[in-house]
Amino acid sequence: MAALQTDVLVIGGGSTGAGVARDAAMRGLGTVLVERRDLADGTTGRFHGLLHSGGRYVVKDPPAARECVPENAILRRIAADCIEDTGGLFVTTPPDDPAYAEQFLAGCRATGVPVEELPVGEALQREPRLNPRISRAFLVPDAAIDPWKTVWACARSAQAYGARILTYHRVVDLVRSGDRVVGARLANDLTGEEVGVEAAVVVNASGAWAGQIARMAGCDVEIQPGKGIMIAMNHRLVQTVINRCKMPADGDILVPIRTVSVIGTTDVRVPDPDEAPVTQGEVEQMLDEGEVLVPGFRRARALRVWAGVRPLFQETKPGLVSDTRDVSRSHTLLDHARRDGVEGLLTITGGKTTTFRLMAEVTVDAVCEHLGVKRPCRTHEESLPGSQDGGHYWLGARLASREPVPRSEQIVCECELITRRKLEEAIDRRRTVNLDDIRRTLRLGMGPCQGGFCIYRATGILHARHGVDAETANGSLLSFLQERWKGVHPILYGDQLRQAHLDDWIFQGVLNVRELAR
Amino acid sequence: MSSVRETLDHCVKCTICETFCPYSKATPLFPGPKYVGPQAERFRGTEGSPDYSLDYCSGCGICTQVCPQGVKIAEINSQARAELWEERGIPLRNRIVARPSVTGALGTPVAPLANLTLRARPARWALERTLGIDRRAPLPRFAGRTFQAWARRRRGPQAASGTVAYFHGCSTNYYEPETGERVVELLEHNGFRVVVPRQGCCGLPLQSNGDFPAARRYASRLAATLDAAGEGAPIVSNSTSCSLMLKREALEILEVDDEALRRVSERTYDVCEFLLGLHERGELRTDFQPLPLTVPYHAPCQQRGHGIGKPALDLLALIPELRLVELDAACCGIAGTYGLKREKYEISMRVGEELFAQVRDAEPDLTACDSETCRWQITHGTGVPSVHPVELLHRAYGL
Ligand SMILES: Cc1cc2nc3c(=O)[nH]c(=O)nc-3n(C[C@H](O)[C@H](O)[C@H](O)COP(=O)(O)OP(=O)(O)OC[C@H]3O[C@@H](n4cnc5c(N)ncnc54)[C@H](O)[C@@H]3O)c2cc1C
Ligand code: SF4
Ligand code: SF4
Numbered sequence: 001m002a003a004l005q006t007d008v009l010v011i012g013g014g015s016t017g018a019g020v021a022r023d024a025a026m027r028g029l030g031t032v033l034v035e036r037r038d039l040a041d042g043t044t045g046r047f048h049g050l051l052h053s054g055g056r057y058v059v060k061d062p063p064a065a066r067e068c069v070p071e072n073a074i075l076r077r078i079a080a081d082c083i084e085d086t087g088g089l090f091v092t093t094p095p096d097d098p099a100y101a102e103q104f105l106a107g108c109r110a111t112g113v114p115v116e117e118l119p120v121g122e123a124l125q126r127e128p129r130l131n132p133r134i135s136r137a138f139l140v141p142d143a144a145i146d147p148w149k150t151v152w153a154c155a156r157s158a159q160a161y162g163a164r165i166l167t168y169h170r171v172v173d174l175v176r177s178g179d180r181v182v183g184a185r186l187a188n189d190l191t192g193e194e195v196g197v198e199a200a201v202v203v204n205a206s207g208a209w210a211g212q213i214a215r216m217a218g219c220d221v222e223i224q225p226g227k228g229i230m231i232a233m234n235h236r237l238v239q240t241v242i243n244r245c246k247m248p249a250d251g252d253i254l255v256p257i258r259t260v261s262v263i264g265t266t267d268v269r270v271p272d273p274d275e276a277p278v279t280q281g282e283v284e285q286m287l288d289e290g291e292v293l294v295p296g297f298r299r300a301r302a303l304r305v306w307a308g309v310r311p312l313f314q315e316t317k318p319g320l321v322s323d324t325r326d327v328s329r330s331h332t333l334l335d336h337a338r339r340d341g342v343e344g345l346l347t348i349t350g351g352k353t354t355t356f357r358l359m360a361e362v363t364v365d366a367v368c369e370h371l372g373v374k375r376p377c378r379t380h381e382e383s384l385p386g387s388q389d390g391g392h393y394w395l396g397a398r399l400a401s402r403e404p405v406p407r408s409e410q411i412v413c414e415c416e417l418i419t420r421r422k423l424e425e426a427i428d429r430r431r432t433v434n435l436d437d438i439r440r441t442l443r444l445g446m447g448p449c450q451g452g453f454c455i456y457r458a459t460g461i462l463h464a465r466h467g468v469d470a471e472t473a474n475g476s477l478l479s480f481l482q483e484r485w486k487g488v489h490p491i492l493y494g495d496q497l498r499q500a501h502l503d504d505w506i507f508q509g510v511l512n513v514r515e516l517a518r
Numbered sequence: 519m520s521s522v523r524e525t526l527d528h529c530v531k532c533t534i535c536e537t538f539c540p541y542s543k544a545t546p547l548f549p550g551p552k553y554v555g556p557q558a559e560r561f562r563g564t565e566g567s568p569d570y571s572l573d574y575c576s577g578c579g580i581c582t583q584v585c586p587q588g589v590k591i592a593e594i595n596s597q598a599r600a601e602l603w604e605e606r607g608i609p610l611r612n613r614i615v616a617r618p619s620v621t622g623a624l625g626t627p628v629a630p631l632a633n634l635t636l637r638a639r640p641a642r643w644a645l646e647r648t649l650g651i652d653r654r655a656p657l658p659r660f661a662g663r664t665f666q667a668w669a670r671r672r673r674g675p676q677a678a679s680g681t682v683a684y685f686h687g688c689s690t691n692y693y694e695p696e697t698g699e700r701v702v703e704l705l706e707h708n709g710f711r712v713v714v715p716r717q718g719c720c721g722l723p724l725q726s727n728g729d730f731p732a733a734r735r736y737a738s739r740l741a742a743t744l745d746a747a748g749e750g751a752p753i754v755s756n757s758t759s760c761s762l763m764l765k766r767e768a769l770e771i772l773e774v775d776d777e778a779l780r781r782v783s784e785r786t787y788d789v790c791e792f793l794l795g796l797h798e799r800g801e802l803r804t805d806f807q808p809l810p811l812t813v814p815y816h817a818p819c820q821q822r823g824h825g826i827g828k829p830a831l832d833l834l835a836l837i838p839e840l841r842l843v844e845l846d847a848a849c850c851g852i853a854g855t856y857g858l859k860r861e862k863y864e865i866s867m868r869v870g871e872e873l874f875a876q877v878r879d880a881e882p883d884l885t886a887c888d889s890e891t892c893r894w895q896i897t898h899g900t901g902v903p904s905v906h907p908v909e910l911l912h913r914a915y916g917l
Pocket of ligand 1: 011012013014015016017034035036037039040041042043044045046047048049050051052169170171172205206207208209213226227228229264265266307308309310311349350351352353354355
């Protein structure tokens with residue numbers, strides 16, 4: 001068994017864990033981050049993509065709104081390249097209680113969320129596809145944030161400060177010595193190898209899985225996994241984040257992010273964070289709500305649907321709350337020494353991606369206290385790798401980068417404009433045979449054809465690289481197709497149904513992939 | 519709300535449009551209809567279009583015609599091009615070639631001089647250097663008179679069985695007034711009173727050169743004129759691209775929201791479409807004399823965009839002894855003003871080569887084609903004179 005020693009072991013490679021690892025490494029602590037799958041493959045990679053202004057919470061959960069305000073500003077600075085400055089609108093649509101708008105304005109003022117009312121005509125000029133029957137519109141600094149870019153940038157920064165990042169390493173047990181957690185046993189799920197880590201402090205940042213990890217140390221942490229579904233529409237129906245101006249509910253936000261726009265979300269308690277199926281009823285509900293924001297929404301092409309699981313924690317009444325949206329969106333830091341008499345273990349859970357940096361800061365403050373060191377947090381001062389020049393991501397970037405000689409390179413993924421060179425670089429850099437890892441890195445196969453035209457090309461390129469054998473490459477193809485299919489089959493109607501047919505002819509008819517599965 | 523943009527959702531990436539686009543085959547600078555249309559459109563946000571290569575789309579519309587899923591590719595490109603120019607500013611050259619009604623009015627009174635100058639080597643060289651209009655490209659000759667002046671003077675026959683309003687377009691007015699005269703005489707021969715309102719440009723060249731605001735103004739002004747003409751009678755046109763503008767493009771691509779335009783769009787007909795309609799109802803005179811000529815016919819891209827088949831073929835087939843050859847090459851390469859431009863002239867000639875070869879193989883006396891710019895290009899590429907189908911009908915009637 002391989003063994004590692006470190007000051008801090010961080011469990012979970014979502015935005016929270018990556019943020020903690022970066023913060024700890026920047027404060028000079030020896031840091032190891034472990035993630036059972038790929039980075040941002042948990043809730044962070046399945047969220048809605050909204051960098052909250054705080055507007056959503058101003059009435060329902062003012063503390064959460066207050067947290068968003070400075071964090072929004074900080075992330076725009078340090079993670080500029082991960083963020084598209086779309087701005088956000090809160091609009092009162094016909095079914096919404098018009099009285100909420102005043103509460104909303106008062107809430108913004110009380111919590112410090114910057115807000116400006118726009119004349120309806122101006123809002124409609126900015127967003128021509130918006131429901132023309134809106135009665136009020138408010139502009140707030142919402143933005144779109146790319147989860148993979150953000151988490152990877154944090155990880156790279158942490159690595160630059162000496163941290164080790166172990167993906168596909170699953171924590172199978174925490175190691176206790178008396179009242180103290182002293183490390184963890186890991187399984188490398190790619191090689192089957194076991195790895196032991198000794199750590200002075202263990203940070204449990206495993207999101208909706210935090211209860212499972214805490215239980216390994218004998219601590220009882222009740223996480224209510226709250227499932228939410230989202231549907232990505234084929235193109236940007238809007239260019240600004242659109243929120244309904246009403247008490248937060250289901251399907252009331254449309255986020256333009258990268259090449260798509262995403263409608264969401266729902267909130268349903270599920271017993272197991274690894275089982276979050278999408279139901280037909282939820283899909284219909286999203287499409288209906290979409291129709292309220294953008295008339296004709298149902299005619300637009302849906303690309304894919306998926307679910308994420310909120311890590312919601314409530315100490316006082318475990319198991320009693322049925323509507324998980326009533327639980328505060330603010331985070332919770334549990335010091336298990338104080339709470340359960342178990343030393344050396346902290347759990348950071350709840351919160352949201354918008355506040356991940358703050359969550360990391362308070363967590364690492366507590367880690368330092370445990371270790372008896374005093375080092376200030378600097379994560380709000382130093383930009384993430386790739387964001388140093390302060391320029392935000394913009395939608396046309398990939399298109400622009402292919403000018404002025406567009407035909408000079410082969411494009412592998414046509415929908416997301418990924419060239420062969422980019423793909424090969426990513427395969428080399430990630431040292432992976434998993435096409436889904438590449439998808440998260442490059443958005444491979446995330447466009448309208450959902451891999452129909454690029455995945456067989458990518459498989460061939462993968463196969464030619466570093467002696468990846470045919471069986472491995474084919475296996476990767478099959479699991480990619482399987483994964484995409486999961487997201488497509490609940491929304492098979494209209495244009496996407498036609499696409500699925502063509503893709504099916506390609507893979508079953510021409511390539512006979514069924515044979516590969518034997 | 520843009521219905522054109524929404525059609526990008528129908529794309530299944532089948533690549534059929536790519537295999538038909540004559541321009542992406544002719545130059546590596548143009549990445550093709552699927553790329554610049556439904557694909558690139560997903561990357562066009564609030565900053566306009568960052569892909570300059572889209573300007574190499576000619577707007578010929580072939581991609582839209584062949585797409586089995588109904589993606590309005592050429593229209594998406596056209597709208598994106600307008601955004602591109604809105605940001606970069608429209609070059610002077612594009613502004614000039616986009617205003618045939620202005621250049622026509624300026625050139626007509628000084629036609630001999632203008633024609634001489636436009637054919638002189640040093641002048642063409644200067645035009646190329648200053649404006650980027652290729653010195654080899656086919657420029658029309660000013661006729662030195664206008665069709666409007668002829669129409670003003672003309673007194674048609676008193677007795678008429680019906681009325682049509684005639685939309686002649688800029689080229690007929692300034693460069694080929696004789697084609698307009700043929701149209702009027704031919705319609706009168708078939709018993710119609712022909713109303714010719716004073717009219718301006720439809721805005722199409724402005725649209726294809728990316729100046730949408732100006733194009734909208736021209737289109738609306740023309741729609742108002744035509745709406746008032748002929749009391750709801752059919753509007754007939756011999757310019758297939760300008761009539762397509764009225765029928766569809768101004769509404770779809772420019773998104774002109776105008777009741778008069780909607781009314782006009784519903785009563786506008788290509789002249790061959792109109793005549794074939796008469797024939798189908800048994801109302802067309804068929805007293806044609808034999809014309810023993812070999813005439814290859816090219817249906818221009820914009821004509822095909824009407825979705826009316828090729829009525830000229832059926833009409834010309836009525837002429838005894840005419841040896842009609844249907845050409846199936848996609849495009850002559852001129853695409854309005856595309857082939858005039860220095861950076862595009864050679865592409866345009868490469869595109870046209872297949873058509874030119876077909877024309878040469880037919881050993882023709884004349885060629886027939888419905889669009890004026892295409893006729894100039896075909897003559898430029900083959901040396902064979904090219905006429906509008908109405909010219910042949912007019913001759914066969916012996917008018
Ligand atoms: C539907 C939905 C929409 C949302 N939308 C937004 C939004 O628009 N804006 C916003 O700011 N927030 C949003 N959130 C909230 C936000 O996404 C989450 O709060 C945040 O992503 C949680 O990050 P995390 O790192 O704590 O958890 P995760 O990202 O889930 O990370 C935990 C990681 O732990 C790993 N793990 C689990 N068990 C083990 C183990 N045994 N060993 C090793 N690793 C393990 C998991 O694989 C996972 O990657 C949304 C949440 C949901 C559910
Ligand atoms: S022909 Fe139509 S569906 Fe096929 S690739 Fe082109 S735009 Fe897409
Ligand atoms: S309009 Fe013509 S040139 Fe432009 S993409 Fe379509 S087929 Fe090609």
